[in-house]
Amino acid sequence: MNWKTFYALLSRDGHVARRNLMPMLLQNLLQPLLLTFVFGRVMTSSGMMHAEYKSLLLPGVMAISMVLAGVQGVAMPLITEFQFTREIEDRLLAPIEIGWLAVEKIAAGMMQALVAGLVVIPAAWLTMGSGVHLTLQPVLFVIVLLLVALFASAGGLALGCSVGQTQIGLMFSLVLAPMMMFGCAYYPWSFLKAFPVLQYAVLINPLVYASEGLRGTLTNTDHINTYIVIGALTAINILLLVVGLKKFHQKAVS
Amino acid sequence: MGIGIRIENLRKVYDTPPPSAARGGGFSFTAQRSAGPKEKKKKFEVVALDGISLEMRAGEVFGLLGPNGAGKSTTIGVLTTRTRPTGGRAFIGEYDVWQQQVKAKRLIGVVPQRPNLDFALTAREVLLFHGAYFGQSKHERERRSDELLAQFQLTDRADHMVRNFSGGMMQRISIARAMMHDPEVLFLDEPSAGLDPQTRLMLWEIVRSYNKLGKTIVLTTHYMDEADSLCGRLAIIDHGRIICQGTPAELKASIPGGYLLRLRFNHVPESLAAELKNLPGVTDVKVQAQGAVDVYADRGGPLIGPIVNAAQALNAELNDVHIAEPSLETLFLHQTGRSLRD
Numbered sequence: 001m002n003w004k005t006f007y008a009l010l011s012r013d014g015h016v017a018r019r020n021l022m023p024m025l026l027q028n029l030l031q032p033l034l035l036t037f038v039f040g041r042v043m044t045s046s047g048m049m050h051a052e053y054k055s056l057l058l059p060g061v062m063a064i065s066m067v068l069a070g071v072q073g074v075a076m077p078l079i080t081e082f083q084f085t086r087e088i089e090d091r092l093l094a095p096i097e098i099g100w101l102a103v104e105k106i107a108a109g110m111m112q113a114l115v116a117g118l119v120v121i122p123a124a125w126l127t128m129g130s131g132v133h134l135t136l137q138p139v140l141f142v143i144v145l146l147l148v149a150l151f152a153s154a155g156g157l158a159l160g161c162s163v164g165q166t167q168i169g170l171m172f173s174l175v176l177a178p179m180m181m182f183g184c185a186y187y188p189w190s191f192l193k194a195f196p197v198l199q200y201a202v203l204i205n206p207l208v209y210a211s212e213g214l215r216g217t218l219t220n221t222d223h224i225n226t227y228i229v230i231g232a233l234t235a236i237n238i239l240l241l242v243v244g245l246k247k248f249h250q251k252a253v254s
Numbered sequence: 255m256g257i258g259i260r261i262e263n264l265r266k267v268y269d270t271p272p273p274s275a276a277r278g279g280g281f282s283f284t285a286q287r288s289a290g291p292k293e294k295k296k297k298f299e300v301v302a303l304d305g306i307s308l309e310m311r312a313g314e315v316f317g318l319l320g321p322n323g324a325g326k327s328t329t330i331g332v333l334t335t336r337t338r339p340t341g342g343r344a345f346i347g348e349y350d351v352w353q354q355q356v357k358a359k360r361l362i363g364v365v366p367q368r369p370n371l372d373f374a375l376t377a378r379e380v381l382l383f384h385g386a387y388f389g390q391s392k393h394e395r396e397r398r399s400d401e402l403l404a405q406f407q408l409t410d411r412a413d414h415m416v417r418n419f420s421g422g423m424m425q426r427i428s429i430a431r432a433m434m435h436d437p438e439v440l441f442l443d444e445p446s447a448g449l450d451p452q453t454r455l456m457l458w459e460i461v462r463s464y465n466k467l468g469k470t471i472v473l474t475t476h477y478m479d480e481a482d483s484l485c486g487r488l489a490i491i492d493h494g495r496i497i498c499q500g501t502p503a504e505l506k507a508s509i510p511g512g513y514l515l516r517l518r519f520n521h522v523p524e525s526l527a528a529e530l531k532n533l534p535g536v537t538d539v540k541v542q543a544q545g546a547v548d549v550y551a552d553r554g555g556p557l558i559g560p561i562v563n564a565a566q567a568l569n570a571e572l573n574d575v576h577i578a579e580p581s582l583e584t585l586f587l588h589q590t591g592r593s594l595r596d
Contacts, residue, residue: 002356008386015383016374077374086370090380090431093334094387095360254268254337 005096006104012091013108017073028068028116032061033127039186040128051131056221058132059214060185062120063148063207069116070152071159071176074109078160079168082251092252102157102248106241109153110146117145134218140226141217147233148210154240155206161247183207188215188222206236256312256468257347257361257438259333265341266303266328266494302328304494305342310472310487315465317485318474319582321592325494326474327367330443333472334364346439360388363432367443369424373417377408377427380416381434388435395434402430405460422453429457433464440464442473446480458484478582490586497589505585512580514587515549515557522547523568533560540591545573550588554579 017024040057043049081088091101125132163171182202184192189212192199202208209224209232216223223229303325310316318326331337332344335355344351346358372380378399385395403409406426411419416427425448432440442461446454461484465471475481481488482502489499498505506512519526522545530549531539535557538550551557554577565572578584586592 002389004389005387008383008389011386012372012375012383015379019374085373086366086368087372087374089336089364089366089370090372090384091387092336093359093362093364095356095389096387097356253335254331 001100002096005094006100009091009094009096009101009104010108013104014111016077017108017112024072024112025119027072028065029119029123031068032065032120033123035186036061036124037127040124044128044131052133052221054128054132055134055219056188056215057186058121058124058128058134059218060183060187060211061124062117062214062218063183063210064180064185065120066113066117066148066152067155067176067179067207067210069113070109070149070154070156073112074105074153074156075160075163075171076168078105078157079163079165082161083165088252098249098252099245101252102245106150106153106157106244109156110149113149113152114145117149133220135220137217137226140230141214143230144213144217144226144233147230147237148213150237151206151210151233151240154237154244157244158240158247161244161251179205179207184211188212189224190222206233209233209236256470258312258470259308259310259316259347259439259472260345261306261308261329261333261342262344263342264303264306264329264332264339264344265301266325266332266337267340268300268302269298302494303332303339306491306494306496307342308489308496308499310470312470313465313468314486315461315471315473315484317481317488318472318491319476319478319481319488319586320474320491321476324491326491327443328494329491330364330441330472330474334362334441335359361438363435363437363440365425365429365432365440365442365445367447369421369428371416371419371424371427371431373415375416376413377416377419378403378412380427380431384431384434390435398434398436402433406430407456421448422450425449426453429460437469439470439472442471444474444476446475446477454480478586482582488582490582490589492590492592498585502582505582506580509550509580509585509588512584513551513554514578514584515551515554515561516574516576516578517547517549517561517572518574519545519547519565520571520573521545523570526565526568526570529564529568530561533557533564542591548587 036057039049040054044051044053092098159171159175182205184202185207189199189208192202209229212224213226213229213233215221216226216229306325306329318329320326328337332339333346333351335351335358339352346361349357351358372383375383381399381402382395385398390398403412406429408423408426408430411423416424419427425445429442429445446457449457461471461473473484485502487499487501488505490497498508522541527539527541527547530536530547535552536549537552540548542548549557558575562572
């Protein structure tokens with residue numbers, strides 16, 4: 001392992017992320033914030049929804065924002081860099097095992113996901129006004145937050161190495177949209193009780209655990225047991241890492 | 255001290271279509287395995303390298319010459335760790351390229367066939383980050399990038415994004431990047447494809463002066479003049495095999511007669527080849543399709559008269575003549591029966 005090279009790869013991604021900061025923030029944050037405003041502010045102040053909905057919504061929006069950061073920060077760049085231009089080649093030729101380049105991508109993606117997730121708290125607070133009740137469980141929250149960041153980033157790696165440039169549109173409509181809608185981001189998992197089949201079917205969706213985990217550690221609202229969430233996220237992360245690293249190797253060498 | 259390269263019985267069979275010519279793109283379609291009667295689906299299999307053995311000596315400029323799809327880029331791909339060999343071994347210096355990738359990567363600089371620059375960066379940043387990947391200190395990489403930008407006449411565009419560069423400028427910054435960490439071996443895959451003549455001459459000068467520092471240079475090309483003027487030794491590859499190798503002079507001397515007269519008749523009577531072979535100075539006659547005949551001889555123009563007479567005696571009419579002086583092009587034709595650009 002060559003730390004100098006690893007650090008240089010990381011600083012390259014940091015440099016590019018800083019250069020693209022504004023568009024990236026807009027891409028990651030605008031949609032969740034608009035949702036927060038409409039559902040958390042407009043709907044609640046009109047009386048159509050309970051004021052408690054604000055606290056339910058915040059962790060879900062955080063989870064979505066982190067997943068989007070993983071897609072924007074890891075999957076999308078990988079899709080373009082592995083395409084025709086082979087932009088990634090100069091880094092594949094850097095004096096380091098190519099598996100470490102994938103690890104570096106995951107580390108950079110995790111940092112972006114963490115920033116994207118944590119920025120949501122004050123931003124959503126501002127758009128929703130008062131009425132968000134946070135009851136933080138610091139240790140569990142940090143563990144869940146890190147697991148969600150790893151999920152966003154490793155998922156981005158697996159997605160980025162499996163999807164071709166022509167399939168980006170499909171990726172959004174077939175993978176990301178259903179994942180967000182059935183990810184328990186806008187409602188807690190227990191609300192699906194009326195749809196028993198669906199309630200158990202959505203359990204294959206990792207975003208369910210991300211939303212429920214953040215909901216459980218950040219607020220006092222209805223949620224799946226946090227230890228189950230931690231176990232499920234750990235298992236999902238291991239699976240995504242194995243798949244992602246394997247796909248990365250396949251893409252990197254002909 | 256320079257670094258040599260050894261390739262032993264290298265094979266590469268693609269079972270999926272190779273991604274692009276940017277790396278490992280060269281492959282031949284000839285050796286495709288025919289599907290057996292029991293196989294339901296025809297398996298994609300393309301033999302790109304069919305047991306290549308080569309030695310490139312430390313400090314020489316070695317050229318790989320061949321038509322598109324001959325296996326040049328795949329050879330470069332394997333030597334630069336970007337392509338996994340199916341069989342055989344390749345060494346950069348003492349390091350097995352596949353087993354000791356990181357050590358091998360430290361020794362090499364690569365200019366790909368198509369520029370694969372990091373489009374998220376400016377020209378200067380491309381060089382600075384490349385230096386950082388190779389562990390250069392901040393001071394060292396700033397000094398070296400300034401030098402290279404000046405050498406490649408890119409100083410005034412140094413802080414522009416490379417994605418807006420023209421093809422020639424991208425190629426120049428690619429070469430500068432490959433030289434950034436001062437590698438012992440420089441690989442250039444079709445370096446002058448798409449360059450204007452002036453930039454091409456500049457590139458040749460840069461290659462020569464880098465070679466003077468004792469560095470080994472491996473380049474692929476299908477320009478004969480480039481191979482002829484740059485390379486100390488050459489190997490001609492076709493269909494994944496080495497057809498011949500040696501210095502340009504040795505290779506040219508091996509062409510029978512040296513001159514090649516490509517003739518075209520309205521028809522080729524049976525006895526014409528024998529008649530032509532009997533003409534003074536003719537060493538070999540090859541009858542090709544559609545009235546074309548290749549004549550190898552130790553002279554060019556003076557043979558036209560006798561050829562016309564011989565043809566007329568057999569009622570054949572000579573329609574076209576092309577005389578090629580001894581060159582690598584003629585050598586390639588002689589060895590493969592095909593022109594380099596076919």
